[in-house]
Amino acid sequence: MGQERPEKFKRVAIIGIGLIGSSIARAVRLHGLADEVVCAAKTHDTRRTALELKIVDHAYEDPTEAVKGADLVILCTPVGTYGAIARQIGPALEQGALLTDVGSVKSKVVELVEPHVPDGVDFVAAHPVAGTEKSGPAAGFADLFAGRWCILTPSEKSTEAAIAKLDAFWTAIGSNVEKMSPEHHDLVLAITSHVPHLIAYNIVGTADDLQEVTQSEVIKYSAGGFRDFTRIAASDPTMWRDIFLNNKEAVLEMLGRFTEDLTALQRAIRWGEGDTLFQMFSRTRAIRRQIIDAGQETAEADFGRTAYPEDD
Numbered sequence: 338m339g340q341e342r343p344e345k346f347k348r349v350a351i352i353g354i355g356l357i358g359s360s361i362a363r364a365v366r367l368h369g370l371a372d373e374v375v376c377a378a379k380t381h382d383t384r385r386t387a388l389e390l391k392i393v394d395h396a397y398e399d400p401t402e403a404v405k406g407a408d409l410v411i412l413c414t415p416v417g418t419y420g421a422i423a424r425q426i427g428p429a430l431e432q433g434a435l436l437t438d439v440g441s442v443k444s445k446v447v448e449l450v451e452p453h454v455p456d457g458v459d460f461v462a463a464h465p466v467a468g469t470e471k472s473g474p475a476a477g478f479a480d481l482f483a484g485r486w487c488i489l490t491p492s493e494k495s496t497e498a499a500i501a502k503l504d505a506f507w508t509a510i511g512s513n514v515e516k517m518s519p520e521h522h523d524l525v526l527a528i529t530s531h532v533p534h535l536i537a538y539n540i541v542g543t544a545d546d547l548q549e550v551t552q553s554e555v556i557k558y559s560a561g562g563f564r565d566f567t568r569i570a571a572s573d574p575t576m577w578r579d580i581f582l583n584n585k586e587a588v589l590e591m592l593g594r595f596t597e598d599l600t601a602l603q604r605a606i607r608w609g610e611g612d613t614l615f616q617m618f619s620r621t622r623a624i625r626r627q628i629i630d631a632g633q634e635t636a637e638a639d640f641g642r643t644a645y646p647e648d649d
């Protein structure tokens with residue numbers, strides 16, 4: 338999949354130059370995938386940072402200026418902004434341009450964006466499944482997507498040629514490309530990414546509530562598993578608010594199953610059912626091994642790359 342040498346774009350316009358947008362800008366430059374890379378950013382500070390980092394050639398406040406002459410436009414803002422941005426840039430998109438995104442949810446994104454895509458413009462929604470808990474243009478890096486999945490979720494406005502072009506783009510950046518329906522994507526990501534984040538936010542919040550009882554002990558003894566949760570729970574509040582509001586059904590469905598399974602564990606602890614606990618923990622340990630064996634990374638590389646990036 339996506340083995341062809343990608344087309345070199347004339348102008349790539351990145352709308353929202355945070356962690357993901359700036360990582361794409363860096364990767365586009367590193368792999369020579371465009372003549373020009375530009376961005377749109379709301380604040381003067383972000384535009385100045387993007388220019389100082391030399392990751393874009395021009396930075397605009399008005400996204401319609403950024404998309405002028407662009408043959409690839411990538412929405413990289415929180416998903417809650419997509420509808421308004423698509424409405425604004427729709428009329429300014431060039432004929433023949435390819436519009437895509439990086440949003441962590443897909444059905445709602447297709448629903449919000451597609452109505453604003455003019456005839457003669459292709460739209461292929463996408464989700465690079467790679468990130469960190471950090472935000473902003475300085476947090477990005479060119480190989481963020483290397484060896485990671487990028488899921489394309491084609492819809493009505495996606496031609497085969499546009500899907501192939503986007504596949505080649507992400508492959509050139511180093512990602513493994515997969516295609517699936519937006520609905521399937523949202524169910525899978527609800528359990529592999531969205532619910533885990535909700536659990537992290539919740540456990541850190543609960544521990545924080547307990548601080549009054551335990552004084553500083555929550556911080557003092559948080560060297561183990563809890564520390565991993567605090568990394569995830571440090572993720573951007575706007576981005577995650579928008580993910581939960583825009584993948585409501587799938588998250589609630591998975592949360593329902595999760596709650597049932599948690600109740601079963603609670604019951605096993607209450608009634609001293611050691612075998613039940615042991616079997617469950619053995620099953621999950623085997624899953625971790627399978628993930629490591631199937632992946633490109635070792636457990637150590639995975640740990641070093643994402644567990645404590647602030648220690649780099």
Ligand SMILES: NC(=O)c1ccc[n+]([C@@H]2O[C@H](COP(=O)([O-])OP(=O)(O)OC[C@H]3O[C@@H](n4cnc5c(N)ncnc54)[C@H](O)[C@@H]3O)[C@@H](O)[C@H]2O)c1
Pocket residue numbers: 352353354355356357358377378379380383413414415416418422439440441442464465466467468469470471472473474573576580
């Ligand atoms: N962080 C991750 O791990 C990750 C991974 C994959 C996909 N995503 C998706 O990528 C998108 C961006 O996430 P991020 O982590 O780069 O966030 P980020 O906070 O680092 O960057 C988002 C940027 O968008 C800007 N922005 C917000 N509203 C805007 C608007 N109306 N016009 C222009 N700019 C605007 C913000 O100021 C910020 O600079 C989200 O849709 C998210 O779901 C994130």
Ligand SMILES: O=C(O)C(=O)C[C@]1(C(=O)O)C=C[C@@H](O)C=C1
Pocket residue numbers: 440441465466467468469470529530531569643
């Ligand atoms: O490593 C992290 O910090 C992430 O949470 C990255 C992560 C994920 O859940 O895997 C978060 C949201 C994205 O949409 C894709 C990737």
